[in-house]
Amino acid sequence: MPDRAPQPVDRQLPTDEARDLISLVRDIARREIAPRAAEEEDAGRFPREVFGLLSRSGLLGLPYDPAHGGGGQPYEVYLQVLEELAMARLTVGLGASVHTLACHALADYGTEEQRARHLPAMLGGGLLGAYCLSEPSSGSDAASLRTKAVRQGDEWVVTGTKAWTTHGGVADFCTVFARTGGEGPRGITAFLVPGDAEGLSASPPERKMGMKGSPTAQVHFDGVRVADARRLGDEGQGFAIALSALDSGRLGIAACATGVAQAALDEAVAYATERRQFGGRIADFQGLRFLLADMATRVEAGRALCLAAARLRDAGRPFSKQAAMAKLLCTDGAMKVTTDAVQVLGGYGYTADFPAERYMREAKALQIVEGTNQIQRMVIARHLVGPGTG
Known part of the structure; x- marks a missing residue:
């Protein structure tokens, strides 16, 4: 359908x-x-x-x-x-x-x-970009990335593999984070790499449970030469640049999660008002009405927090904590709302004839990308009580 x-x-x-x-x-x-x-x-x-x-x-x-x-x-x-x-x-x-x-x-x-x-x-200009930070051995721990960039005159030679790259293999340009110095976050630098650079290739896309139309792939840098004129920011500034981008990116994920949740809610409401059982609409059963009310409340709450964080950003005020909160609330909410939408549709919700099951599969990815929701909780707690020891 x-x-x-x-x-x-x-x-x-x-x-x-x-x-x-x-x-x-x-x-x-x-x-x-x-x-x-x-x-x-x-x-x-x-x-x-x-x-x-x-x-x-x-x-x-x-x-x-x-x-x-x-x-x-x-x-x-x-x-x-x-x-x-x-x-x-x-x-x-x-x-x-x-x-x-x-x-x-x-x-x-x-x-x-x-x-x-x-x-x-x-x-x-019709170009499409990719963001190359995560690696096979460093997902949430991005500061331990191993891709290296070695300077040779006015160029850098980039070698390594990036993982979980959205648009991997189809992007026209990549923002790439590579190690140019010692271990840890201070040894990382950002580069703008053309998608058709010699030595750049991508593995076949990952076989995912959802978002099958969005290619997610490993991207390989086999001695890719990048002009120093394409270095972004100072040497060693790359990790700070990456974190700054992710604060804003998490708001984007929160907004996408709200969209998926809203679509699932709309599908559930439409089905509940059309489907008739026991002589009436299933939307007239109190248990289902309460379920729809909870779903709608989660969607609105997520949207409100997401936009509140956006207004802080627009005003030039700190918003990192609120971005993590929005990503956490909206994506967890989307997982709950889409699961409940499948329940509202009953057996039909479990079939591919209706989009509810697709929304549920897609929502799961949003709890993981651009910092898992466990990482978001760590970020929020750090703002509240300072750095932890474990």
């Missing part, structure tokens, strides 16, 4: 421009994304043409400076765009979030010359 068109969410948007932007996104989602989402996910088909459309429509550079091709939108608006995209298809919403993450190092830490040279194509 094709996915239902996403139902409009009653949004509090700050400007007429933002309202027009959401209307554009909803139109694209309804016409170009949702009708093919189930079929393409089942086939494991990556919707590159959709990302081309998003780029041409100015939707892949929303939170960045218009002087370099960005949309100049606050994070409060950008996250609601991600939610709308994820409601239609998580592969698209998450892909847009990862692309924004991949642009962060250049936009925030690159020189003016680097930004002028590379950002316009990255933000609105």
Whole structure:
């Protein structure tokens, strides 16, 4: 069964421009994304043409400076765009979030010359990015990464393997973190690497339980030469750059989780009002009404925390703790809401004829990516009581 068109969410948007932007996104989602989402996910088909459309429509550079091709939108608006995209298809919403993450190092830490040279194509020129931090032996412990970059004159030679890379094998550029100094976080540097660089290759995509249309792959750097002009920030600054990007990226994941949860809630409500048993709608049974009420409350609570964190970011205030909280609450909430949606649909919820089971499989990934929810709890606790000893 094709996915239902996403139902409009009653949004509090700050400007007429933002309202027009959401209307554009909803139109694209309804016409170009949702009708093919189930079929393409089942086939494991990556919707590159959709990302081309998003780029041409100015939707892949929303939170960045218009002087370099960005949309100049606050994070409060950008996250609601991600939610709308994820409601239609998580592969698209998450892909847009990862692309924004991949642009962060250049936009925030690159020189003016680097930004002028590379950002316009990255933000609105049809390119798609990947973020290369995790490795086979260093997932949550990113400071122990082993990929090395050795300087040779005006170039760096990068050797190593990155893992769990969204858009691995299809990205046009990669933001790569490699060790240029000693052990630990202070020996890591960031680089902007072209996707077609000699010596760069990708393994076949991982076989995942969900998000089959989004390629996740190991990316191999076999003596890849990168000009020093593509180094982002100072030598040894890479780990701080990575953490800064992840604070914002976690808000993107929270928004995507809210979108998936909203889609599952909409599916459950629609089914409950259409399905009749024992002479009436199943939506009239108190037990199911309470379940739907709890689902809706989780969605709204997650959305509110996510946007509150975004407003802190937009105001230039610290938001790392709130970003971790939003990622934790929204993704745990999405897992619960999607599981409950399957329950509402009963046996039909367990079949691929309805999208509820796909939403449940997709929600699980969001509890893991860009810092597992156990890591989020560590981040939150660190803000509350300081560094731990174990």
